[in-house]
Amino acid sequence: xxxxxxxxxxxxxxxxxxxxxxxxxxxxxxxxxxxxxxxxxxxxxxxxxxxxxxxxxxxxxxxxxxxxxxxxxxxxxxxxxxxxxxxxxxxxxxxxxxxxxxxxxxxxxxxxxxxxxxxxxxxxxxxxxxxxxxxxxxxxxxxxxxxxxxxxxxxxxxxxxxxxxxxxxxxxxxxxxxxxxxxxxxxxxxxxxxxxxxxxxxxxxxxxxxxxxxxxxxxxxxxxxxxxxxxxxxxxxxxxxxxxxxxxxxxxxxxxxxxxxxxxxxxxxxxxxxxxxxxxxxxxxxxxxxxxxxxxxxxxxxxxxxxxxxxxxxxxxxxxxxxxxxxxxxxxxxxxxxxxxxxxxxxxxxxxxxxxxxxxxxxxxxxxxxxxx
Amino acid sequence: xxxxxxxxxxxxxxxxxxxxxxxxxxxxxxxxxxxxxxxxxxxxxxxxxxxxxxxxxxxxxxxxxxxxxxxxxxxxxxxxxxxxxxxxxxxxxxxxxxxxxxxxxxxxxxxxxxxxxxxxxxxxxxxxxxxxxxxxxxxxxxxxxxxxxxxxxxxxxxxxxxxxxxxxxxxxxxxxxxxxxxxxxxxxxxxxxxxxxxxxxxxxxxxxxxxxxxxxxxxxxxxxxxxxxxxxxxxxxxxxxxxxxxxxxxxxxxxxxxxxxxxxxxxxxxxxxxxxxxxxxxxxxxxxxxxxxxxxxxxxxxxxxxxxxxxxxxxxxxxxxxxxxxxxxxxxxxxxxxxxxxxxxxxxxxxxxxxxxxxxxxxxxxxxxxxxx
DNA sequence: ATGATGTATGTAAAGGTTTACATAAGCCCC
DNA sequence: GGGGCTTATGTAAACCTTTACATACATCAT
Numbered sequence: 001x002x003x004x005x006x007x008x009x010x011x012x013x014x015x016x017x018x019x020x021x022x023x024x025x026x027x028x029x030x031x032x033x034x035x036x037x038x039x040x041x042x043x044x045x046x047x048x049x050x051x052x053x054x055x056x057x058x059x060x061x062x063x064x065x066x067x068x069x070x071x072x073x074x075x076x077x078x079x080x081x082x083x084x085x086x087x088x089x090x091x092x093x094x095x096x097x098x099x100x101x102x103x104x105x106x107x108x109x110x111x112x113x114x115x116x117x118x119x120x121x122x123x124x125x126x127x128x129x130x131x132x133x134x135x136x137x138x139x140x141x142x143x144x145x146x147x148x149x150x151x152x153x154x155x156x157x158x159x160x161x162x163x164x165x166x167x168x169x170x171x172x173x174x175x176x177x178x179x180x181x182x183x184x185x186x187x188x189x190x191x192x193x194x195x196x197x198x199x200x201x202x203x204x205x206x207x208x209x210x211x212x213x214x215x216x217x218x219x220x221x222x223x224x225x226x227x228x229x230x231x232x233x234x235x236x237x238x239x240x241x242x243x244x245x246x247x248x249x250x251x252x253x254x255x256x257x258x259x260x261x262x263x264x265x266x267x268x269x270x271x272x273x274x275x276x277x278x279x280x281x282x283x284x285x286x287x288x289x290x291x292x293x294x295x296x297x298x299x300x301x302x303x304x305x306x307x308x309x310x311x312x313x314x315x316x317x318x319x320x321x322x323x324x325x326x327x328x329x330x331x332x333x334x335x336x337x338x339x340x341x342x343x344x345x346x347x348x349x350x351x352x353x354x355x356x357x358x359x360x361x362x363x364x365x366x367x368x369x370x371x372x373x
Numbered sequence: 374x375x376x377x378x379x380x381x382x383x384x385x386x387x388x389x390x391x392x393x394x395x396x397x398x399x400x401x402x403x404x405x406x407x408x409x410x411x412x413x414x415x416x417x418x419x420x421x422x423x424x425x426x427x428x429x430x431x432x433x434x435x436x437x438x439x440x441x442x443x444x445x446x447x448x449x450x451x452x453x454x455x456x457x458x459x460x461x462x463x464x465x466x467x468x469x470x471x472x473x474x475x476x477x478x479x480x481x482x483x484x485x486x487x488x489x490x491x492x493x494x495x496x497x498x499x500x501x502x503x504x505x506x507x508x509x510x511x512x513x514x515x516x517x518x519x520x521x522x523x524x525x526x527x528x529x530x531x532x533x534x535x536x537x538x539x540x541x542x543x544x545x546x547x548x549x550x551x552x553x554x555x556x557x558x559x560x561x562x563x564x565x566x567x568x569x570x571x572x573x574x575x576x577x578x579x580x581x582x583x584x585x586x587x588x589x590x591x592x593x594x595x596x597x598x599x600x601x602x603x604x605x606x607x608x609x610x611x612x613x614x615x616x617x618x619x620x621x622x623x624x625x626x627x628x629x630x631x632x633x634x635x636x637x638x639x640x641x642x643x644x645x646x647x648x649x650x651x652x653x654x655x656x657x658x659x660x661x662x663x664x665x666x667x668x669x670x671x672x673x674x675x676x677x678x679x680x681x682x683x684x685x686x687x688x689x690x691x692x693x694x695x696x697x698x699x700x701x702x703x704x705x706x707x708x709x710x711x712x713x714x715x716x717x718x719x720x721x722x723x724x725x726x727x728x729x730x731x732x733x734x735x736x737x738x739x740x741x742x743x744x745x746x
Numbered sequence: 747a748t749g750a751t752g753t754a755t756g757t758a759a760a761g762g763t764t765t766a767c768a769t770a771a772g773c774c775c776c
Numbered sequence: 777g778g779g780g781c782t783t784a785t786g787t788a789a790a791c792c793t794t795t796a797c798a799t800a801c802a803t804c805a806t
Contacts, residue, residue, distance in 0.1 A: 036520045036521070038791090038792060038793090039792065039793065040792080048755075048756085049755065049756045049757075050756095050792090050793080050794095051755075051756060051757080051758095051794080051795075052754085052755060052756075054793070054794060054795085055754095055755085055794090055795090058794080062753090062754080063754070063755080064753085064754060064755090067754080067755085079520075081517050081520045081521055082521065082792085082793075083462070083520075083521045083522060083791090083792050083793070084517075084518075084521040084522075084523045085458055085461045085462040085467065085521060085522050085523065085791085085792075085793090086462050086761090086791070086792030086793040086794090087792080087793055087794075088458045088793090089456070089458040089459050089462055089761055089762065089763090089791095089792080089793075090760075090761055090792080090793045090794050090795090091761090091793085091794070092761075094458065096501070096523075103487075104483055104486045104487050104490060105483050105484050105486070105487050106483070107480060107483070107683065109483065110477055110478050110479070110480070110482065110483040111478050113477045113478070113502070114476075114477050114478045114504070117477060117502065117503065117504060121503070121514070126501055126503070126518065126523070127501065127502060128469070128499055128500070128501055128502075129486070129490065129500060129501075129502055130490065130494070130499070131487070131490060141494070144454045144457075145457075145499065147409045147454045147456075148409070148454060148455065148456040148457040148458060148459075148762095149456065149457075149458050150457045150458065150499070284687070310480065310683070310684060311683060311684050311687045314657070314684045314687045314688045314689075315687045315688075315689075316687075316688075316689035411761090411762060411763090412762065412763065413762080421785075421786090422785065422786045422787075423762090423763080423764095423786095424764080424765075424785070424786060424787080424788095425784085425785060425786075427763070427764060427765085428764090428765090428784095428785085431764085435783090435784080436784070436785085437783085437784060437785090440784080440785085455762085455763075456761090456762050456763070458761090458762080458763090459761070459762035459763040459764090459791090460762080460763055460764080461763090461791095462761095462762080462763070462791050462792065462793090463762080463763045463764050463765090463790075463791050464763085464764070464791085465791070
């Protein structure tokens with residue numbers, strides 16, 4: 001039904017446009033021609049020069065009212081839209097933003113895209129996407145978009161530039177990182193306050209009475225993850241709990257690494273009562289691993305994640321995690337980039353949004369049976 | 374660690390490139406200039422005309438071997454890449470494909486995107502994305518990409534053209550639909566054989582012994598859904614079961630509509646033993662609705678979905694559903710579009726991939742307690 | 747009346763390609 | 777040895793804009 005209405009609307013719109021054209025310029029043969037109208041067609045009909053047409057469009061205050069009117073009419077008649085190719089060629093800069101992620105299929109990615117696209121389109125920009133699949137060679141390929149001015153700016157979804165540091169540092173296009181600081185780029189970024197988010201998670205676990213809280217995650221390669229670890233450390237410290245490296249495990253943020261961490265932990269002499277995971281994927285892996293050993297969550301162990309991926313609400317039990325306000329991040333990132341494109345200088349180098357704790361069912365007080373641990 | 378390796382690789386690559394440049398052309402001042410090299414720079418260094426350079430690149434067989442060699446060297450020295458803007462302007466067609474979906478955030482969408490992007494890039498095309506959010510006005514906005522030659526072709530994710538029928542039919546760019554036939558466009562499409570997929574699902578339910586199988590779905594507006602309904606009807610017919618419209622409910626493919634359908638069904642005098650849902654969202658809704666009423670799946674009711682969205686495996690119990698080979702669909706769709714772009718005529722008007730049944734845990738034999746139904 | 751100032755518009759160059767057409771050279775055959 | 781053919785390359789126009797500069801005209805102060 002939505003679709004039918006939509007069709008009808010669009011139909012009305014198009015016919016009304018057509019009739020205007022027919023009435024005002026009965027014998028303009030190029031009106032419905034196969035080739036789109038150029039600025040020259042508009043100029044001819046408006047009886048002005050092409051320069052005036054261009055000015056009427058881009059610097060309206062510079063042309064006389066009467067002329068502007070004629071030009072606007074001519075534009076309506078011809079259905080002219082300015083050829084973005086020619087414009088970009090002349091201007092030496094395009095109206096496209098390249099968005100590069102390691103993996104387009106990532107659910108974190110697609111949600112951000114919504115915010116990015118909305119903001120971009122609102123300012124007359126389009127977005128171009130690419131994914132590197134963690135292959136530097138492919139990252140390099142995307143550079144051609146900048147050499148040829150096909151893209152004016154870059155949004156990066158990865159914590160590291162997908163091309164060689166040396167090549168790019170000098171001639172890096174205006175860029176903004178998303179989700180996490182860019183390791184080797186020194187470019188501004190928009191994300192969530194990872195430290196604060198992690199702190200919220202660990203504080204929840206502490207409030208529930210947990211004292212032995214494992215941290216499963218990759219704390220070295222990705223800055224966002226390092227910061228989450230910092231939140232964990234700070235929370236424990238504030239609660240007067242000495243760090244226990246036996247229950248801090250490295251992983252790479254995949255489901256598999258979460259499972260693996262559980263196996264490792266069970267081979268050691270100390271078990272935690274709660275697992276704080278660096279992201280939701282890891283948390284899901286931990287839950288699977290624990291489930292496979294016959295434990296119940298949250299009765300036997302509590303688990304927290306980070307990101308609030310779409311799956312988090314469907315897994316059983318629904319995962320308590322820290323939400324990334326994805327659409328908002330996308331919007332802000334694009335806004336920052338557009339500002340960069342016009343001003344040249346970034347207003348800020350780091351925009352941190354507030355992460356919200358989403359409490360679901362994967363956390364409870366530590367079970368008394370296990371309190372001897 | 375992956376990231377570190379990648380950085381290293383890219384770094385090596387860039388330095389080696391630099392040294393080549395330095396050695397071969399010690400005093401070409403424009404080598405590392407801020408402005409990228411043009412075809413003219415290459416021509417000057419290779420001591421040929423720009424026409425020859427262009428030919429050496431695009432019609433290598435038309436230039437002498439010795440000349441081609443000189444040109445290639447000059448290209449290596451300057452790091453020249455052809456300016457896509459200028460090229461598109463001249464050629465009157467770009468190397469971008471516009472991909473429009475109602476919602477970029479849709480998980481079905483992002484996975485297809487991977488196939489689309491890979492195939493496009495392999496042929497030198499980039500992809501541009503947009504989403505209409507079911508708003509015809511916004512669909513119309515994307516037309517400007519074609520008027521101005523910013524995009525050469527269109528991939529559509531929706532079963533209906535997002536702009537007025539009349540306006541577009543004549544000057545529709547080369548287009549391919551994905552997932553389902555385009556209602557009002559008469560354009561080729563790539564998807565899964567919906568009828569066969571639905572048939573597989575209903576056959577599974579029948580094989581388990583179900584006789585009263587509800588169909589929850591939207592059979593009017595989307596052609597793909599209509600076909601799934603046809604598979605359901607055919608399966609029942611083949612099993613000699615007369616259709617029972619009391620257990621066929623309309624929905625709009627959302628989680629909410631699945632829940633709603635359950636409520637409706639419980640107000641009627643007939644209950645099914647199984648729910649065949651038009652897509653996974655609906656199935657998830659049904660499972661939630663059934664769960665809220667205290668029923669266990671698959672003990673009390675069996676449920677099937679369609680699509681195999683990423684959540685399907687995480688919901689409890691994991692959903693038995695029909696998989697769309699998303700990446701393959703994307704690849705095929707893009708291949709078809711590119712073919713269309715060069716040949717002008719589509720090889721086929723409909724490419725249907727084989728849907729696979731993914732058996733998980735949401736289906737079992739109907740419980741005996743309920744057999745009196 | 748004259749010169750200065752300001753406003754509105756037009757002219758033409760530039761941006762980087764591709765390609766039709768022209769040119770030049772090499773070769774072959776009668 | 778000259779006409780015709782093939783092959784390799786060059787010249788210049790065209791694609792559609794934007795904008796510096798030039799022009800023309802009106803206004804105003806002297």
